[in-house]
Amino acid sequence: MYTRAITLRWKDNDVYGHVNNVEYYSFFDTVINEYLIESGLDIHNGTAIGLCAESHCTFKAPVAFPGQVEARLRVDHLGSSSVRYAIELHSDRLLAEGWFVHVFVDRETRQSTPIPEPIRTCLAQLS
Amino acid sequence: MYTRAITLRWKDNDVYGHVNNVEYYSFFDTVINEYLIESGLDIHNGTAIGLCAESHCTFKAPVAFPGQVEARLRVDHLGSSSVRYAIELHSDRLLAEGWFVHVFVDRETRQSTPIPEPIRTCLAQLS
């Protein structure tokens, strides 16, 4: 499991006083991309990039700025050109559970491409 | 079906040049809340408010600023205190399909509460 703290921002809170549901997905793709970049993904110039094909979130408890959330990342399924992540968000309790599918594609053609090494190796370590 | 045009913004585009996956969920809760407000929901002072319990999106095609997307809203299931919406996003083609569950709660106690009339009546018209 890979974990990252994410600090909340004033405008995360919506009219109802808590972090808006949309931002939870931003926490998902933040922890995912942070892990990919640490694993060697070059988001600016690399040939292969990861695009979101599907995502899901079940909301368990509200949270509000100020504070921070802890994002916990695991890999549920590792295919040849796609990966499915499982993510949990926590404060002092479980806030949300979600999953997210990345398909790796060629940056120029946007055709699917194998997950490059060493990213695959790193993803396998979260399985 | 209820449809709304949503104009894209410069910062919707991410490093890979297209609208970030997270924003699609923002388009979902924009079209949903717009319909609820037209149906009589008072987001500032009303007793009942809708909180997101679960959401999902399947991404079909990319889209990029500048331009606009059309959000199409239907109701899949209408319960006593919850509603499940189906949403499609379109440009000149289908961009994404998703669903979203609102649970209505009391603004103060955050305990579940029946969907108030006339909102229920309006939601039934989208079934």
Added chain:
Amino acid sequence: MYTRAITLRWKDNDVYGHVNNVEYYSFFDTVINEYLIESGLDIHNGTAIGLCAESHCTFKAPVAFPGQVEARLRVDHLGSSSVRYAIELHSDRLLAEGWFVHVFVDRETRQSTPIPEPIRTCLAQLS
């Protein structure tokens, strides 16, 4: 003057029930970049890109989702490699006045570069 309608989103509203101050700047760089793209700027592959060097906003009146704002763009000063825009946001009244400075730089070196034709010609038309 160049004008564009920008539709508001649910999460633009913050805890205090109105569009958060930060989003006003998003409306600024949306109308600016929309005009630049119409003028021929290639945001994905062009050699010259515009980076924000300075911006300012005076907030005159609140506005809230749902609805839309009209952004009005003029050019205050057109230099060799930089441009200063003046922007107004309106609903049924004046919401905000701001200004924004773009410096054009080479995409790779990030060194300042002359504003390319035909973008300069188009900017001159807003002076």
Added chain:
Amino acid sequence: MYTRAITLRWKDNDVYGHVNNVEYYSFFDTVINEYLIESGLDIHNGTAIGLCAESHCTFKAPVAFPGQVEARLRVDHLGSSSVRYAIELHSDRLLAEGWFVHVFVDRETRQSTPIPEPIRTCLAQLS
């Protein structure tokens, strides 16, 4: 001076590969509101709230996700019902300098109101 670390998010980066200018203002109102809340401001139920009347930013250097920025907050001018903050954003270097004016108003009437104690006392400590 009051300082807070703010973690960057994937979607902060825009098409040009760095944190979008708009987000800098989000960092401003995050550090400001965090200080106000620590000083006793009740954003959910308090009578007095702070609304942004004017803001400004000079951009000195780019920064990109992943990573974090440090926001440094001082008070430039403390009036009876308004306060002007000076904010700096740093990574390993100065990223931006800005200022931001809050006018305190009554939550219901939105008429200007004196800055409540003990918030005033806390703001004076940053002068």
